[in-house]
Amino acid sequence: MRLRSGALAASCLLVQALGAGLFLRGFFPAPVRSRSLRGAAPIPPPEPPPSGSSSNWTKVPSPLFKRTVIMLIDALRDDFVFGSKGEQFMPYTTQLIEKGTSHSFVAEAKPPTVTMPRIKALTTGSIPGFIDVIMNLNSPALLEDNLIWQAKAAGKRIIFYGDDTWVRLFPKQFVEYDGTTSFFVSDYTEVDNNVTRHLDKVLKREDWDLLILHYLGLDHIGHLSGPNSILIGPKLSEMDGIIKKIHTSLLSKEEGEKALPPLLVVCGDHGMSETGSHGGSSEGEVRTPLLLISSAFNKRSGPQKPPELVQQTDLAVTLALGLGLPISRNSVGKLLLPVVQQKTMREQLRYLHLNGFQLSRLLQENVPAYEKGKSWI
Known part of the structure; x- marks a missing residue:
């Protein structure tokens, strides 16, 4: 009788262990990663596909933009920009969306919707896991290949x-920086003034190529009193x-x-839930606005369609190609085609070719059964 009880208890423990293992495997899935390390020599870009006429274009296409400003507003929900609040409180941005030289999207952020994993997604094009929630505190x-390093x-x-x-x-990646802590949630004024106070001077200067601004005030208001x-x-x-000042x-x-x-x-x-929090997968937490504004684009006119839903990871590959940089090795994003629609059809195909080549190589390194056809070589 004792033997049977012991066997039953051992079986129960085994089932519990297997269940915990399956849960952890699903909750903390193995990320899709390139086998190459960040410091390894970059993979040479593929030759452009053959065409009827000869071409000497064998390098990564030249940059589309001279300099770039990335303004990240923490916890900015899509309806804050594209909804009634945007029309009421953000008239200049609304005008750019409706009649300016811009492209607007709704970027979907994958859970966990907290800051550090989302910065990783924006700069690497990969999808961080829930373990990053713990790492978000410190x-x-x-070390993963990313847009800033490139x-x-x-x-x-x-x-x-x-x-x-x-x-x-990104230690040692910035020629100049001024960091602001995010732990004083009750402060939604000075935390943003500390960013804005630099703008008048830095916008007049010519000694930078990429300016990144991360505003925390909106997120802190959400935590204090909701959307x-x-x-x-x-x-x-x-x-x-501030958008008007920069533009x-x-x-x-x-x-x-x-x-x-x-x-x-x-x-x-990321966005914020109806209670002002974030971290989960509700619509308010995962849907964020993405605006790309440049005179390189056609001026918008006529009735506008609702913003297209894209993935947050699509920004990394779009910025990489727009700045004439290699695509990060672990990126799973796809190029936002409206950004290159002013280029010739052959140039657009070249951008897609580079994006497809990088994705196929990543797939090949992570799926043992993957077979690369001769037409890709």
Whole structure:
């Protein structure tokens, strides 16, 4: 009788262990990763597909933009920009969306919707796991191939102001930075003023190629009083004024120059739930606006379609090709085609070819049964 009881108990323990293993395997899935390390020699780009006429284009296409400003507004939900709040509190941004030289998208962020994993997704094009929620409290340096590292390796000068998570993830990558801690959630004023106070000077300077701004105030308001707080409107108006300041400055610098146009990217890392929190997978937490603004695009006119739903990971590959950089090895994103629609059809196909080549190589390294056809070689 005791033997049977012992066997039953052992069986129960075994089933529990298997169940825990299956749960952990599903909750913390093995990430899709390239076998190559970040410091390894870059993979040479593929030759362009043959055409009826000869071509000497055998390198990564030239950059589309001279300099880029990335303005990340923490916890910016898509309806804060594309809904009634955007029309009321962000008139300049709304005008750019409806009648400006811009492309607008709704970028879907995968859970966990907390800051550090989302910065990883935006810069690597890969999908972080739930283990990153724990690491979010003490972010180590990001060793995975990423857009910031590629830009620095290409000689681009990068300046950062805002959430100091970036400084911990990318140490020694910025020629200038001023980090702001995100732990004082009750502060939604100084935390943003600390970023904005640098703008007037830095926008006049010519010694940078990539400017990254990470504003925390909206996220802190969400944690304090939720997305319907009376504080949301004034904060959105403040952000709208900053977008106007940056955009008009970029336009004024562009006048009289024959160089490539600049690019302004406005995005969120995640949204917020109806209670003002984030981390989960509700619609308010995963849907964020993504605006790309540049005189390289056609001016919008006529009735506008609802913004297209894309993946947050699509931004990394789009920025890489737009800045003339290699695509990060672990990126699972796809190029946002409207950004290159001004180029010739053959140039657009070349961008897609580079994106497809990188994705096929990543698939080949992670799926043992994958077979690469001769037509890809």
